[in-house]
Amino acid sequence: MRQLGSCAALLVSGGDSRITPDPVTGRNKYGCLATPDTGVIALGSSTASSISEKGFRAAEALRLSCEQQLATASEAEVYRRQMDLVRGELLSLCGCAPDSGVEAVIAASGTDMHLLIAQLLQLPLTLMIDQAETGSGLAAALRGQHFSKDSTCLGGIPDTASISNWQGALQMLAARDETGQALTAGQMRESLFAAAEPVLAAGGQILCILTDVSKTGLIFPDIASLKALQQQWPQQVHVLVDACQFRIAQCSLQAYLRHGFMVALTGSKFLAGPTFSGALLLPASVAAILRSRSLPPGAQAYSVAGDWPASFAAAQSLPQQANFGLLLRWEAALAELRDFVRLDEQHIRDFLSDFKQAVLARLSSEPHFSVLPNPALDRSALHDSDSWDAEQSIFPFLLYRPISAGNRQLLNREQTMQIYLALQQPSASHRYQLGQPVLCELRDGIAVSALRLCVSAAMLSAARQKPVAQQLIDDALAALDQLAVLISAMQQPPNTSRL
Ligand SMILES: Cc1ncc(COP(=O)(O)O)c(C=O)c1O
Structure with a gap:
């Protein structure tokens, strides 16, 4: 029987170099694996994700079916x-x-x-x-x-x-x-x-x-x-x-x-x-x-x-x-x-709203962060339905280094990237994947970028179980805690503006 190769190898083929895994780590440039990554808290769906176990099973089943079909077709x-x-x-x-x-x-x-x-x-x-x-x-x-x-x-x-x-x-x-x-x-x-x-x-x-x-x-x-x-x-x-x-x-x-x-x-x-x-x-x-x-x-x-x-x-x-x-x-x-479209609309709204409340409350109360403001999502010129996508599922924010009471320094683009990468490294607690930094403004001539906490369809499917829903929100807050730890451990950053 004609063999197609392993599922993991196929999954990183037929795309541009962004999907190519590093030969040592097996991860692509976004830190994602071609096999399920059970050790990561995935909050970076605005950029990329590692395949889920459910997704891997579906891909493997199709790979086997294709191999069988290749006995009689090109x-x-x-x-x-x-x-x-x-x-x-x-x-x-x-x-x-x-x-x-x-x-x-x-x-x-x-x-x-x-x-x-x-x-x-x-x-x-x-x-x-x-x-x-x-x-x-x-x-x-x-x-x-x-x-x-x-x-x-x-x-x-x-x-x-x-x-x-x-x-x-x-x-x-x-x-x-x-x-x-x-x-x-x-x-x-x-x-x-x-x-x-x-x-x-x-x-x-x-x-x-x-x-x-x-x-x-x-x-x-x-x-x-x-x-x-x-x-x-x-x-x-x-x-x-x-x-x-x-x-x-x-x-x-x-x-x-x-x-x-x-x-x-x-x-x-x-x-x-x-x-x-x-x-x-x-x-x-x-x-x-x-x-x-x-x-x-x-x-x-x-x-x-x-x-x-x-x-x-x-x-x-x-x-x-x-x-x-x-x-x-x-x-x-x-x-x-398939799983996402079966979800109850109210469940999607409730989870997105709970997630937003918890995350924005933490981002606004900690000196390490400030929220990048987003206007309401207005699709009223498109339709008059009241749909779940009126809720945000991407939460961008800037990073700061507190230096004394009421005084903090905005991290520049390079420092934000450094923290984003450090968050993915194995640590005593967990690895966290956030949306990669997005350049969003120049302050005093210094480029700064925003990190993003994101809710995915897969998270919404998992959140049907109440304890899982709470765990997902706790995970996002834990990611912010870990960010604060990493920022505090940074060397005195050169070239940052004092705000
Ligand atoms: C709004 C938007 N459009 C298009 C793209 C490009 O999609 P892809 O990463 O699949 O090439 C991205 C990637 O982040 C995006 O955020």
Whole structure:
């Protein structure tokens, strides 16, 4: 029988170098393993997660099934068959009826998905949120460039900077001001229209990325402004909702699709599936247009035919190959999503609200921390449902070193990174994984960044049992305690501003 290799080895294959494990530690650059990591308290789902036991079991079962199918079918055939099932189940778990006409495309990560859609659309201008608030490779991917020197998921080092002859302009719009405050709806509208209008008025088309939600939990730009822009220029404004954090309720996702917006998702942030996996949902109206588009040859290093619905011309221009690593990563993510969609909406809200209360109370009362403020998540221009995604599930905060009563120093970006990494090292108590630091402001010319405590779908599933729910909140508070210990143990930091 044709062997595919071990499940753990497959899970770290078929992606860019971000998923490659360190040969000594077995961990990728985010500290995640390809096997369940029982010793870690995982609070970093906004960045990446190690696979859960449930996810690993699902991936292993699919690996064995694929090996059996390979007795009578080629790798490409087995891959297409299984990816069709993944697409079908993802659509169904997202509430898309079989006759909705919504199509799903699979990619190696959220960044890869942005890269592929940019190549398919090839528009002259793309508008996106400030790059600190989103995936670090997104700007390059949307401009038509390889997002790192090891960005291809099918191997090979790109010999040109660009994926194809097309090079789009990209404009990034700030989501926070220089003090870290999120922009108001009025400010967002102003900067969106200022960037878009000159191109639209000249008859050009643009791609607007609506980030819901960003790395620190923002919706940007505000939905009402983007809808207004699109209503004014319906043929020229294309909207891709970057819901790669997947922190949106089914009714929000469906409302975006009803508006004719494309929606990018991942299985590896809120869902806490293994690093990394991406998907794109195309509403029927957009699928009808994109179905006949082909991809340039440079995209062949990022996608295979089976990642696309068979009716898409893009599939014809891609290699008839299999990416079993990506298939297994999605299978593990779907195991989390299956459980999550069964949860009672009220349970989700209650846990998110209890978690927020406990965490914000601690962050506001300790001199080592300050909360990075987030406005309420406003989707009122999208739908009038009262859904769980109105609650935040990412809690960003800054770190300080208390120096005397009432006096403290803000840690700079490098120091925050140092503390974030130290938190993951084995210690007397526990290892904690938080969302990796996000650059969020400059204070006195010094770059500072925020750490993030995150709730995942997997945590919400586990929290159905009351004692587990309390334990999860206690774990988050213990992570903050450990952070305070690490900060206090730091050497006197040079170059920090006194506040
Ligand atoms: C809002 C958002 N979009 C896109 C991405 C990129 O997704 P991926 O890490 O799967 O490439 C990220 C990554 O953190 C993100 O936070």
